[in-house]
Amino acid sequence: MDNVLLFRFEIIIAALILMLLVMSLRDFNTKVTAFLGTMNVLLLVNFLIGWLPMYTGSYFSGFFRTTDLIVFEKNILNLGILLISLTSYQWLKKSEHRLEFYFLMLSSIMGVFVMLSSGHILMLYLGVEMSTIPIAAMSNFNLDEKRSSEAGLKLILSSAFSTGIMLFGISLLYGAVGNLSFDSVIANLHPDMLTLFAFTFILAGFAFKMSIVPFHLWTADVYEGSPIAVTNFLSVISKGSVVFVFLTILYQLFGGLKDEWLYAISILSILSMTVGNLFALRQQNAKRFLAFSSIAQVGFVLVGVAGASVMGSTSVVYFILIYLLSNIAAFGVIGAMADSTGSESLQSFKGLYKSNPFYALFMVVALFSLAGVPPVAGFFGKLFLLTAGMNSKLYVLLGFAGVNLVLSLYNYLRVVKYMFIDEAVTTVPPLQRNRQLTIALVTCTIGLLIIGFIPAIYQYIDQICRM
Amino acid sequence: MEQVPLSHILILSSALFFLGIYGFFSRRNMITMLMSIELILNSANINFIAFNKYLFPHQLEGVFFTMFIIVVAAAEVSLSIAIIINLYRRFNTIDIEDTTTMKY
Numbered sequence: 001m002d003n004v005l006l007f008r009f010e011i012i013i014a015a016l017i018l019m020l021l022v023m024s025l026r027d028f029n030t031k032v033t034a035f036l037g038t039m040n041v042l043l044l045v046n047f048l049i050g051w052l053p054m055y056t057g058s059y060f061s062g063f064f065r066t067t068d069l070i071v072f073e074k075n076i077l078n079l080g081i082l083l084i085s086l087t088s089y090q091w092l093k094k095s096e097h098r099l100e101f102y103f104l105m106l107s108s109i110m111g112v113f114v115m116l117s118s119g120h121i122l123m124l125y126l127g128v129e130m131s132t133i134p135i136a137a138m139s140n141f142n143l144d145e146k147r148s149s150e151a152g153l154k155l156i157l158s159s160a161f162s163t164g165i166m167l168f169g170i171s172l173l174y175g176a177v178g179n180l181s182f183d184s185v186i187a188n189l190h191p192d193m194l195t196l197f198a199f200t201f202i203l204a205g206f207a208f209k210m211s212i213v214p215f216h217l218w219t220a221d222v223y224e225g226s227p228i229a230v231t232n233f234l235s236v237i238s239k240g241s242v243v244f245v246f247l248t249i250l251y252q253l254f255g256g257l258k259d260e261w262l263y264a265i266s267i268l269s270i271l272s273m274t275v276g277n278l279f280a281l282r283q284q285n286a287k288r289f290l291a292f293s294s295i296a297q298v299g300f301v302l303v304g305v306a307g308a309s310v311m312g313s314t315s316v317v318y319f320i321l322i323y324l325l326s327n328i329a330a331f332g333v334i335g336a337m338a339d340s341t342g343s344e345s346l347q348s349f350k351g352l353y354k355s356n357p358f359y360a361l362f363m364v365v366a367l368f369s370l371a372g373v374p375p376v377a378g379f380f381g382k383l384f385l386l387t388a389g390m391n392s393k394l395y396v397l398l399g400f401a402g403v404n405l406v407l408s409l410y411n412y413l414r415v416v417k418y419m420f421i422d423e424a425v426t427t428v429p430p431l432q433r434n435r436q437l438t439i440a441l442v443t444c445t446i447g448l449l450i451i452g453f454i455p456a457i458y459q460y461i462d463q464i465c466r467m
Numbered sequence: 468m469e470q471v472p473l474s475h476i477l478i479l480s481s482a483l484f485f486l487g488i489y490g491f492f493s494r495r496n497m498i499t500m501l502m503s504i505e506l507i508l509n510s511a512n513i514n515f516i517a518f519n520k521y522l523f524p525h526q527l528e529g530v531f532f533t534m535f536i537i538v539v540a541a542a543e544v545s546l547s548i549a550i551i552i553n554l555y556r557r558f559n560t561i562d563i564e565d566t567t568t569m570k571y
Contacts, residue, residue, distance in 0.1 A: 122532055129539045133546055140550050149554045150566045156547045157500060161491055163543075164507030167536060168484055171514035174532070178523045225568075 003059050006066050009074050010117075012046050013110045020103050029099040036092055039102055040436065043085050047078040058119055062181050065119040068464040073116055073244045073317065080237050080324050081109055086440035087332035088229030090339045090432065101141065105233060108134040112241040121170055121180040124245070128166075128209070132159045135238055139226040151225025158208065158218040166205025172198035182253055189256040199254055203264065206249065209242045212302070213271040216295050220279075223291035228338055231287050232331040235294045240320045243301055247313050250305060258308055265306045266397045272299030273400060277407040286334045286344050289415070290327070293370060296408055297323055300385055303401050307388030314462045315384035322369060322381040322451060329366035329444035332437055333359050340431040346415060351424025356431050360419045362441045369448045371412040372405060380452035476517040483510035497551050497561045501544060508540050 004011075019042070029035045050071070058065035085092075085102070092098040108131050115127025136159065140152025170180070176194040177185050189195060204215065211219040223231045250261060276296030283289040304315040336359060337352075338344050353360040369378030382405070389398055451457060483506050490503030512533045519529030555561050 122535060125532075126535065126539065129543070133542060136546055136550070140553065143553060144557065146554075146558055146566075147568045149550060149557070150568055152550045153497065153547070153554060153566060156543065156550060157497075157504070160501075160504045160543050160547065161507070164487065164504055164511065167508060167511040168514070170532075171480075171511045171518065171529075174515060174529055175518040175522060179526075180528060180532070 003055075003057070005055055006057060006059050006064065008054065009050065009071075009078075009113050010110060012049060013106055013113065016042055016046065017103065017106050017110070020099060020106070024099050032093055032098070035098065036089060036436075040082070040085055040089075043078075043082040047075070047082050050075045050078050062183065063120045063123050064117050066117055068467060069313075069317070070116050072461065072464055073241075074113055076317075076321050076324060077109065077112060077237055077241060080240070080328065081105060081233075083325075083328045083440045083444065084229060084232050084236070086436045087232065087328060087335055089434055089436035091227065091229055091335060094339075095141075097141070101138065101229070104134040104138045108132075108138070108233075109237065112237065115245055116241060118245075119182050121173070121182070121185070125163075125167070125170065128242075128245075129163065131238065131241065132163075132209070135230070135234060138230045138233065139222060141227050141230060145225075147225040148227065149225075151222045154218050154225075155222045162205045162208030162215070165201050165208070169198045169201025169203075169205060172201065185253055186255065189254070191257055191260060195257070196260060199257060199261070200264075202249070203261070206242065206246050207268060210239060210246065210298050211295055212268050212298055213275040213295060216272070216275070219295060220288050220291045223294075224285055224288045228287065228331055228335040228344075231290075232328060232335075235290065235331070236324050236327050239294065239298065240324055243298070243316065243320055247305065247316055251308070251313060262306060262308060262392060262394070265302055266394050269299050269302035269306060269397060270400045272296065272302065273404040274299075274407075277404050277411060280408075280411045284346050286337075286346050286349070289346060289411075290330060290334075293408070293411065294327070296404065297370065299404070300382060300401065303389040303397060304385035306394060306397060307385075307391045309388065309391045310462070310465050311384070311388040311391065314458070314465045315381070315388040317461050317465070318458055319381035319385055321457075322377045322448065325444045325447045325451075326366045326369035326378060329362055329441055329448070330370070332441050332444070333363045333366070336431045336433075336437060337428075340429060346418060347425060348428065349415060349418045350422040352419040352428055354424065355428040358433075359431060359441075362445055363419060364416055365445045365448055367412040367415055371409050373409075375449070375452075377448045377451040380458075384458070473517060473521045476513065476521075480510040480513040480517070483507075483513065495563050497547075497554075497563055500563065501547055501551075505540065505544070508536055512536055 023029055054071050056066050056068060092101060111127050111130025115124060115131055118124040118127055136152050136156035139155050140149050142148040172194055174180055176198060177188045207215040223234065254261060273296050276292045276299055280289055280292035283292060301316055301319060304312050304319065337348065341348055365376060369376040372378045372382040386398060386401055487503045487506030487510065490506065491500055494500050494503060515529035515533045551561055
């Protein structure tokens, strides 16, 4: 019985999915406010239950495992889906298929949890697929809009392609090792030719999912074409979870190949930061801008990954928590803007402070956090990432990271300038407020302002990473 | 009876893999692109089964992995086909060159 409780997160998500089925049978989703309120409360309960004490161990002869770190990562992601559900309230209210949105989002998060807990490459593969297939359906959510269909198509084709490459790598790894459970891969790994080939293919597959340059070409189009709530989910949950898994893959599974992957990761990191920041310079669409910004952020995450130490994984998990809060806040404001004015262009943010000081301030905190300006948590996140990168003594990488910090500052401050200094082209009407969005934005902003000043959070992550 | 050596099978699967990649990048028809992805997945399947039979015949891990790949590939293809059908019904195209609303 104890062992079954290891699945607690998955069981709760499965129960929520079943509840959605019952709700759709009783046509509960036509009562819009009641349905959305219930879902938000259920997601809140799901998030709170996650913090109850939890057994750790493995099950199904090592196929499924749980550690304190995995539990913490799942809690971060639970917070993410709760905040996304709150920020997309207004959009879901208008959308006809709100139940399906929750259905797909929960199915995807189920896959993410399986992926995080996997102790065998078969489970890892199934988790990756379970988490990406529903997202493609979500991207294609506005069935009447051409760019939404395009986004769905591009996402499913590129993700299937990347999975294919990853699978080819896994099959080579199977040939080299003979048994695909994590323990036996770690025990039997030798840096021979076949293993290196296998690793390269697997790395390419994961780089696709994390949209690392040069595997990033799908990102901007998919982010732009999907509805804002889905873009939010893609950039935060999907990317964050793959980064978490990537840590396990590199540090544990391929820990024996550290000397080989260190340089590969550094080059990918330099490319992602530079290309992401340079392409963000000329974007006019807010979602496209955040797509390239997220590519650059993954580049910074890789600096921490290249640290190849406990501090590397601590700083990455810490940074993802901050990145989640800042990106959700930014997408929340963009969503409010798009709901009221129908425009997603950065130009429409001009003069936002005069008409809507409330939203402009939230946006500024989020952007400062993404750029890494001191009082906000993003600064601490980047500080720890760069400090972790120092461990490997890759000074060229750190130099590029420094230059890119300046570049990214220019990018984000450009939007701040639009909001505070520039005159509005067309006056923005006061945006509609709703309680749910306000709660989410306030939570994110408070989180961003105080996380950096609570050392307990960093110490807790450090402690669970050591175990 | 003499067995086919493992290297021959690996050459076959690598050829399939790169044919799939070539097809994915050069074809403009969405259905054909899906078929190319199937080629890539099947090359991985051949690898799994060959390694299982030749190198590790005492357990069936590779064969089971293959079965899961086939099932997941079916799910993936059914979703892509649904998206493609939706695109075709509304916009009358399955040519990837026409899906360029968001180039810049």
